[in-house]
Amino acid sequence: MDIAAAAGVSKGAVSLALNGRSGVSDATRARVLEVASSLGYRPSVTARALSSASADAVGLVLVRPPRALGDEAFFFQLIAGMQSEMSSALLLQVVSSRDAEIELYRRWWAEHRVDGVFLVDLLVDDPRVELMSSLGLPAVVVGGAGHHGSLASVWADDYAAMTSVVEYLKSLGHRRIARVAGLSSLLHTVRRDQAFLASVVDGVIVAGDYTAEAGAVATRRLLESGEAPSAIVYDNDVMAVAGAEVAGGLGVSVPDELSIVAWDDSVLCQHGRLTALSRDTFAFGARAARALLAVVDGASPTDVEDVLPELVVRGSTGAPSARG
Amino acid sequence: MDIAAAAGVSKGAVSLALNGRSGVSDATRARVLEVASSLGYRPSVTARALSSASADAVGLVLVRPPRALGDEAFFFQLIAGMQSEMSSALLLQVVSSRDAEIELYRRWWAEHRVDGVFLVDLLVDDPRVELMSSLGLPAVVVGGAGHHGSLASVWADDYAAMTSVVEYLKSLGHRRIARVAGLSSLLHTVRRDQAFLASVVDGVIVAGDYTAEAGAVATRRLLESGEAPSAIVYDNDVMAVAGAEVAGGLGVSVPDELSIVAWDDSVLCQHGRLTALSRDTFAFGARAARALLAVVDGASPTDVEDVLPELVVRGSTGAPSARG
DNA sequence: GACCCTAGCTAAACCGGTTTATCTCCGGCT
DNA sequence: AGCCGGAGATAAACCGGTTTAGCTAGGGTC
Numbered sequence: 001m002d003i004a005a006a007a008g009v010s011k012g013a014v015s016l017a018l019n020g021r022s023g024v025s026d027a028t029r030a031r032v033l034e035v036a037s038s039l040g041y042r043p044s045v046t047a048r049a050l051s052s053a054s055a056d057a058v059g060l061v062l063v064r065p066p067r068a069l070g071d072e073a074f075f076f077q078l079i080a081g082m083q084s085e086m087s088s089a090l091l092l093q094v095v096s097s098r099d100a101e102i103e104l105y106r107r108w109w110a111e112h113r114v115d116g117v118f119l120v121d122l123l124v125d126d127p128r129v130e131l132m133s134s135l136g137l138p139a140v141v142v143g144g145a146g147h148h149g150s151l152a153s154v155w156a157d158d159y160a161a162m163t164s165v166v167e168y169l170k171s172l173g174h175r176r177i178a179r180v181a182g183l184s185s186l187l188h189t190v191r192r193d194q195a196f197l198a199s200v201v202d203g204v205i206v207a208g209d210y211t212a213e214a215g216a217v218a219t220r221r222l223l224e225s226g227e228a229p230s231a232i233v234y235d236n237d238v239m240a241v242a243g244a245e246v247a248g249g250l251g252v253s254v255p256d257e258l259s260i261v262a263w264d265d266s267v268l269c270q271h272g273r274l275t276a277l278s279r280d281t282f283a284f285g286a287r288a289a290r291a292l293l294a295v296v297d298g299a300s301p302t303d304v305e306d307v308l309p310e311l312v313v314r315g316s317t318g319a320p321s322a323r324g
Numbered sequence: 325m326d327i328a329a330a331a332g333v334s335k336g337a338v339s340l341a342l343n344g345r346s347g348v349s350d351a352t353r354a355r356v357l358e359v360a361s362s363l364g365y366r367p368s369v370t371a372r373a374l375s376s377a378s379a380d381a382v383g384l385v386l387v388r389p390p391r392a393l394g395d396e397a398f399f400f401q402l403i404a405g406m407q408s409e410m411s412s413a414l415l416l417q418v419v420s421s422r423d424a425e426i427e428l429y430r431r432w433w434a435e436h437r438v439d440g441v442f443l444v445d446l447l448v449d450d451p452r453v454e455l456m457s458s459l460g461l462p463a464v465v466v467g468g469a470g471h472h473g474s475l476a477s478v479w480a481d482d483y484a485a486m487t488s489v490v491e492y493l494k495s496l497g498h499r500r501i502a503r504v505a506g507l508s509s510l511l512h513t514v515r516r517d518q519a520f521l522a523s524v525v526d527g528v529i530v531a532g533d534y535t536a537e538a539g540a541v542a543t544r545r546l547l548e549s550g551e552a553p554s555a556i557v558y559d560n561d562v563m564a565v566a567g568a569e570v571a572g573g574l575g576v577s578v579p580d581e582l583s584i585v586a587w588d589d590s591v592l593c594q595h596g597r598l599t600a601l602s603r604d605t606f607a608f609g610a611r612a613a614r615a616l617l618a619v620v621d622g623a624s625p626t627d628v629e630d631v632l633p634e635l636v637v638r639g640s641t642g643a644p645s646a647r648g
Numbered sequence: 649g650a651c652c653c654t655a656g657c658t659a660a661a662c663c664g665g666t667t668t669a670t671c672t673c674c675g676g677c678t
Numbered sequence: 679a680g681c682c683g684g685a686g687a688t689a690a691a692c693c694g695g696t697t698t699a700g701c702t703a704g705g706g707t708c
Binding site: 044080093111 | 412413415536562
């Protein structure tokens, strides 16, 4: 420790001085600070983390086929939002299996590489919730639709949002409404399913996986079935756009014969003039970051409910035609 | 070091054994490995990094207003591609100034937090190139259009690509061609400018900044000018889509009265049926990751030229009308 | 004046590895 | 038999901080 020598004090004193802790006189502290800044001193997070302090980074593990990830604007928006509220770095890794994800959390925590982690894509009965508690790893559940054990959570009320969408469609006169869902293993998918089924009069749910292909296939199946719906609610923008395209190809006019609503707004929806459920993903990420930093700082975990997503009505929804 | 005790050897021997280095007998090595695995031992990257070894992470700093970042699918594709080839994690941070970026590289390297970094958004006379050399920080320039000092580089030939786009438009019969460029401080913008001006007969360049607003404004200006171009080449997908929209609003039909080409293909272009210069950003990221890992491993820096982007012709380009 | 307390600082241990210097055998060579 | 060399292992230093125990001097109390 060269500042110690330069300032004529011991390593320990320097540490105390730089970290604003008591044990050194104001005069000494001032001198150390001055020497430190004049030397352009940067404490080594690595060394600091080694002796059990902050790692100055938080982690995020994404379980996806990497190739598919690139089209998911959602996550990047989220990451951008998180970063806007963090002065520390984000340790990011994309893995292909849930086991690898869990393994990574264990490692990162054991190695003091992160101070906390974000948990996304919460599953039904997600094992990670238990893992975090047993590890004592500070974590915040992002978008997990509700409360989870002892973990902090930042979420939007998917149930209420779905209900409002269906109510909106019903108010337009739709009765036969379909939903093209996302991955059924995800908690929020289940939540939306429940809300959908509870408020819809005559509804049908088709499973999807957020890809354009899935959206197209599901839409074709729905439209070619004997009792085609007059409105479809998609679980993301990509599927909705693909669905609109399929409808066009089949000669089904939007919104006259088919109303379309997309979950998650994006440039894609704006351009396609799709009515979309818009949530501010960036702000959501920022909120998640604040929550995690608080937990890392020792605050007791809290649940933050995000504002309800807002339905942006564009050209893709309207009253159903007579045949609907 | 509890494995040392459990295996009945010294710390040093364990280190040698686990890292596959000579100095221990095969018998001892086997015993140590067995004990280690039975104990579920994970070496601490933190501690390891402290005594000057691998940090098991590479860095990426993005200089952007975080809010704008979310719409840039390019970067997320790139990151996804990088991750597909890396077993290590990516340390990601978004900062708002070039100075902060440079400061971060210094810190990360000084603190052994990263083994190397990706350099994106290369500027004309980019100070980072010199910095990397002087720091001795392994780095690879991503998309920097050419060779950079002693640094490894992964790039696509923007010059040739732009030339091919212009040639294509000329072959359709276009003479008056415009270009809506990206940030003029970026090296590849300059490169594309040069190629554009060299091959175009009667061209004009308007500056943009990748946002939809910029694309719209530039397009309106071009179309309302006395000598409107019959074709416009945009520097990214977002601006191109916005441009197409403006054209529609002005009653200029695409592609009859105006041909549109977007740099970088995406869901947006696919859906908007825009002719686009498609590069496989994911594969590009993967290539960059391989290059960086090689440099980190001590390989001498090489330049990897990516395959030439491919022009995907869709409905937005065609022969100019008589008035063109 | 003896006693205690505390502010201010230092020395040293510690975190969990890697690396170097050293030490001990054991075998081969002359 | 004497000498040398190398394999196999260990102890200790080191990386750059934090933290704890301990020391010293000065001030207050009775």
